[in-house]
Amino acid sequence: MGNRINTIMQTCFFALAGILPRDEAIAKIKKAIEKTYGKKGAEIVQLNIKAVDRTLDNLYEVNVGGANSNLHILPAIGDAAPQFVREVEGVMLARQGDSLPVSKLPCDGTYPTGTSKWEKRNVAQEIPVWDPDVCVQCGKCIAVCPHATIRGKAYDAGSLANAPESFKSIDVKDKAFAGQKFTIQVAPEDCTGCGVCVDICPAKNKSMPSKRAINMESQLPLREQESQNWDFFLGLPNPDRAALNLERIRQQQWQEPLFEFSGACAGCGETPYIKLATQLFGDRMVIANATGCSSIYGGNLPTTPYSVNSEGRGPSWSNSLFEDNAEFGLGFQLAISKHQEFACELVQKLAGILGDNLVSQILNNGQKTEADIYEQRQYVAQVKELLAGNTDPDAQQLLSLADYLVKKSIWIVGGDGWAYDIGYGGLDHVLASGRNVNVLVMDTEVYSNTGGQSSKATPRGAVAKFAAGGKPAPKKDLGLIAMTYGNIYVGSVALGARDEHTLKVFLEAEAYDGPSLIIAYSHCIAHGINMTTGMSHQKAIVESGRWLLYRYDPRRTEAGENPLQLDSRSPKKGVKDSMYAENRFKMLTKTKPEDAKRLLKEAQQDVNTRWEMYKYLAERSLKSEE
Template identity: 65%
Template sequence: KVYEEKELANAPETFKYTKYKAKDYGEGMFYSLQVAVEDCTGCYVCVDVCPVKNKQETRLKAINMEEQMPLREKERENWNFFLTLPELDRTKINVTKVKDSQYLEPLFEFSGACAGCGETPYVKLVSQLFGDRAIIANATGCSSIYGGNLPTTPWAVNKEGRGPAWSNSLFEDNAEFGYGFRLAINKHNVQAKELLKKLSSDIGNELVDALINADQSDEAGIYEQRERVRALNDKLNELLKTGANGKTSDIKNLLSLSDYLIKKSVWIMGGDGWAYDIGYGGLDHVLASGSDVNVLVLDTEVYSNTGGQCSKATPRAAVAKFAAAGKPIKKKDLGMMAMAYGNVYVAKIAMGANDTHTLRAILEAEAYNGPSIIIAYSQCIAHGINMAYGMRQQKAAVDSGYWPLYRYNPEWSKEGKNPLKLDSKGIKIPLTDFAYAETRYKMLTKTHPELAKKLIKEAQNDVNQTWKEYERLAKPFDSAKKDN
């Protein structure tokens, strides 16, 4: 958190803080990074990715692993104090910068996911950016288990009581479930605006016009709309007290619908088993609808929750349940299939390879007025890696060309530009450098060495061909004309 010096007046003796060097939130600000010691899973990922080393003792970083028990009492006190520090004003935070985005309050915290889970960082980021107005449909799978292991839940609310509205439906119909959210929200919004116009003489034309024509494209605009809705509710309650001029029913209906005048962010979340396999028909239907929904595919490349079974997202040469001799077929290219519609925002991301790209893609997807799908590389215990180094594996996946980072934004084509931008920089390492750091690939070299050689060669060919195809498709339109 970043906060004013006066907030430290009652800080415990062991509470750690430092001066905040940047001036973007004013002079004399202070900064603290506090760990919730009792909730830490010991995954080690934060230590691994921390770039700051101790100049005197290089084995130490700005954050280090230590035994929990000796720290528990004092760090519990520090954590409780940390929670009393005020959050920064969301309207003042530059959410396009990775550093600043992490000053947004997370509304997804302390889940029961595996230590080092590759899915939860993406979910947490979405909760920070849009959580106070998010409505989430969650497919059955890991994310529905750690997201809804009732009576507990990692989904939280802010001090105003706002947080994500979350629900889980069946495995096979999550896209349709979320699509229903969007249709209902749209209908409620239309009804609220109709009632505003009907009651404009009682409410006041100026407030009605401002509510109907509000620009809610950024945090400041959303805050202003919330203030207008608060003023509207006060006015409506006042009208009810003074007799309502025979319009009691309309006023009560508008009171029940007024929150739908504030922009809602609809997210459809799930794993690859849902998106590539069991729920693909519904997902395709929803993407084809043109409706303003955001799909986040947490791609672990297997059915993680049920024990690591093969899915259409499982890559060639990888071993999984139902593919004990290595998967012989290439991974389904879900992103390319979605791009074929031409009006769907599509991105492929990997936080460990490029966190700026991840943030940019999520912001662009949510801002796009239409369907969007983000496919997020998510390391998993089923991959057979040391989960402490999961972010390194994400980078290796991108560097090998296996996981190309890109964004496909239909808005760019309206400007005469190629809608596809290839954001990763080419193949830097052979596929084996990435693949054979994982048991799911390596084990085949022990059980079926000749088959392993054959499949990894074919998998490398898949990577080469896919990369060439994306390079061709991502060429600026002018250079494409020259090639022709």
């Protein structure tokens, strides 16, 4: 067989080089293919050759103008953008980066954040349009938007005084904000048109059952109008974060996202989790990001989707390699902890200047809630005011470290290729350290960024590179391995299945004083699904038991309670329907139907066994074992 394949390749080369006549080469290739793959393979090759030949009859010249044409590959960056964006990143966007002198580039390698908003890609043919009369204000469309192009706000009616004529608003339904107005607004030039928001919307128009509270309409006729509405919306005051109920998606999603307009795929399943984290903790986040999809859409030149709020606070982000990202993040934690420790020592040392009351407030603030964080920042502001102009060396050192008195939220972020495979040794080391870090694993069950190779997170029966015949082994249970330590918070979530469960896990994990691990199911284009219905598909795989929702919280053990809470209901259906809704499973039924049948049966047994094991572990009574 190997010799025949070599013959095919050699014949192709001779034909391309003009050594063999085309017809003779085709006949020779066809004969070799028939011997190797049978007549069906030869027929497919012949069809491919015909398709190539027919393209020659359908090539037409498109006149795009001469060398001095005004044609732009990408829209020019507007004058409103900062100078660096216009003169450096704008040049890169126009694909003229080679013309930049070194003197224009940042000497320390850092780039400004919040620059993706200046791109205005205009890639969507259709964008979502909000119907306020049908909307139930649940916030689900905002939560699942992969590019943060859908936003919601509650605000005083007086803020509408200068609103554009087409700007939509309605009374807030939430009683906690009674008397205020509410708007959902879309950024038309940043939206990718994936339609995930429409698919997730639960509100149906009773007079037009095919319509929902948000519907897709042509972008071009709406672009100018909705761009004006978007600009006005951004100028509306954001709700007071301390007044929001962060355990309810409908209110929590009014928080400003500090991750927006990334270059991720339309309908991406990963980015909503990052956006959620930045909404909750972004003004004090420090992120170590493993190489992969999240590093490409998170920090690829020329623009950056991580942004800042009106006070100039936002996530600090840096990328490391697959194999050492966990250690990279641990380094952040060790350095920040030492800065915090030293700052607290200086606060005590300078009590004579700061006052015992302020010192006590700073050192005894648990910083567990938004209100606590806000108070701590006020205390830090007082410290800076009291020490301003003080030339004492200790005072000068405290001024340089004062911001470390506010709790930092350290996140180690990456995909399953990093967490389950290449970086697993380092991840295990960091989790075992007991240090207060938060790990977010966006599990696509395959190496997404590098072309769809099988990982240890790939489930049994899935076709991927290095598993062309369907992965023969079951998926590695990263969460169960982490639970064996007993002191790690572990959460398994799927935003499309239960959004408020996802929200609860993020809040509990970040509040836990120790290592936490969140494993987030992330649908991916590599799965071979309709990305528009990605969130609905997440719900389907949870209902089939392929993905479990649970929380393992060591703090419950202290109260004599079982630390494991199984938040999934028992599987409603078999795995067949949800598996064969994905091409990565379905294609095996075409190429190796008998193997597909066997692997489907084994995959169902995997799900049954795992469900029974988790159910048993979650139902155990700790008290009965004493």
